[in-house]
Amino acid sequence: MNDWNDRVTLLFSAGARPLKSAQELTLAELLLANRLPPSLFQAYEVPGDGSLKPIPMTLTLGQVPENRTVLLQCMRNTDIDGLRPAEIETVRHADEPTTALLDFDYADRNKNPQHRAHLVDDAAMREIVFGKIADFLADNEIPVPLVAGISGGGDSSSLVQGVRRYTAEHNLDASAVTCFTLVMEPLWPESAAQRARALCAEAGFEHVVLYPDDAAALLDMGESPRALWAQFKQQYGADSSHFFGTFFVNLAGRALCAQRGAGHLLVGYQREDVMAELLFLLMNGRRPLPFPRRRTGEVDVLMPVWDVPKSLLDACYPSVSESNYAERVDSTAVRRSSIYYLAHCIDALVPQMSLSLMSGIKSLMEETEGWQDLSRVGTTPLLHTGHGRTPEQTAMIDLLMEHFPQWSSTTSGPQ
Template identity: 25%
Template sequence: MTDSSSRALPTVSVVTSHGRQPLSGAADERLIDILSRNHVPWSAVAAYAVPESGGDLRLSPSLDRTLAEFEDTSEILLYFNRNVNPFNFSIEDFKTIESDHPGEEATEYIYQRLDNETGTAESFLKKLSPEECRQIIADRVGDTVRANVPAGADLVVGVSGGGDSNALLYGLSQLSDHGITVHPVILKGIPDWDAGVPRAQALCEKYGLELTVIEADEVKQLLGIPADSVDLIDRFEREFQGDDFEFLGTLMIRLALSKAARDIGTSYIATGVNLEDIVCENLFRVTTGLKPAAFPKRQIGDTTLVLPLWLCPKRIIDGCFPKYSLENYDARYPCFSLGRNLYYSVVYALQSQFPGYLEQVAHGLSQLSMKDPVEYTYNEQLGFHVERTVPFPLLRRFQKMLGGAQPTAG
């Protein structure tokens, strides 16, 4: 009888029409662990075992088996089920590009340069100082605002005191050739919004801007909720268990910014939705059969929502002002919505394994969204604009959450 601990482990190789790629593996590693560690999609390969004793290859559904559990096997051949090279886009062999400000690095970002003629991809790890991050953000914010907001317009901007709003305000402050007037607004009413007020005030003082703080009672009034009622998060979670408050929070921010815009006679508002946010939102939409929501400019009734950070990765945004970003992270509460967790996980996986691809997805979705923009209609019962007819049961649940009150028009 052969001692299993003394047997040689089978070798593991991915077999493609471009050749073989050996993968390393330990005795106690499952086949799926080896694939994951080498960034090989488990769904793209079929495992065949080569018998040590001779004979034909055996198809072996064995993702859950460790290498030590493969008996009478000299090799495990993982046949890739398309005639492509899955290792073309590996980011392991990257070239490092140092920061223009050595010793001041705040973040780093990986880029890929694709050459279709040679069929090759080169990866570059760029070290970035806060100054370099700020320049990238300022350039992209400036391009978006010039293209979507008239020169000299008033722009109401939602801020939180975190990294995104800090970077957004900085980018807008550098837009000296367009003559816009920025009106920052922050909401109160939930813990992490409240915690952001001092940071937002400090930011606005820095940029010479007057911050409008909308108190919790005013926020409730926008939705028609009695001022002396229980807090917003408790109301939401009572009726929509398992969903993320972020969904209601986004609506409240839009209503508040729209009202602030009407009060000063402008139709332009802006929020700090970044690259990952916008792709996540629209990946969810197309996955559920909805067309992309227009961006970077979205018309909702008389209000024009502009998203200046739509091509700005969060990692570079955070590199602009690292201290503010850290404080914002520490103040966050956990999200338990499976949908939100799923789509953000997918977005970050794409961004990490295929650098630059997320920007391509954003450009494509933007073009589609602007060619055939979603139309929003005013819902009398809800008191704000919606994309489509709200089913009666959902309408009743929402009204129950509000306490049966009528929201303020927005």
């Protein structure tokens, strides 16, 4: 095989893209392939006369003269025998595994690190994830009635099954659990709601499908959400669909909580979702928002899978997840893409590093009472962090208030 692109397809919502060929890999990328950070090394060209010539890590081996070799010198007195990042023991737990659970342990005083890749199938993955969700709800003693936002993808499908296990184990009324799915083509497709409906029926949960007219009635809108999205898209561009969707799911979920007397809204925010938000806030000098439990108006938003990587949630329902990806609207929201790219990068070399960072920050915020509070914007259900009091923010609030006539126009500014 001359090129791995003959057998491997790299697929995005925008379509397939090629992988670099082996000949195109840079020196830095060769280090990354061996689980070594390029910034730890200096590259030298070795002419063979006893001298060394520093060269950039961005060169490929083909860009170095054939009669010369390359030296990659570690710039620290790193104990590579005590770390051995590229030595990974494979532990097979299934005949046909669907994913790998990476377990890296560097801190062995006897220079015997234990790096393992546990290969498991979707059934084992579901057992692990559903149990974690049930334990989270039990640890927080979450009562019913309860509302959950369900998109029809792998994350929220796992959420349904975890709640199902929790209600069964604690003899709670399954009919007091309300799951909801938004439908508005092409943002929120009907097919996703059909998957969610079947899953909720199996669990004995009420499933509410909010079509545009249903959402308008629930939220006392002056007209269909389609009109709001059309104006929002015109003002902020089609790539704002992600932000619009998150806003609308939260608004609808809180309204359903009020309607059903529920104090908790469950969402499928997983590890990289929370990590991306955390990075964005810290990089911009902001205090973190609370997780995995966040007071949002009169409702506690819960994130039972906050510490579970998305890849593991998708592994619970591989076919469902693939269908969900195929239905996604393509986006060129570069800043959003960049922060998610960074969130996924953190575990690329050191698995579980993001969890260590998140857990440490969570403990620090709780100890110092340092979480960022959310305050209401006037008498509206909108919430504010205290940042960004700009003409652009006022313009967005005014736009929203055109579509929510029951919001008081005299209190549109942040409190």
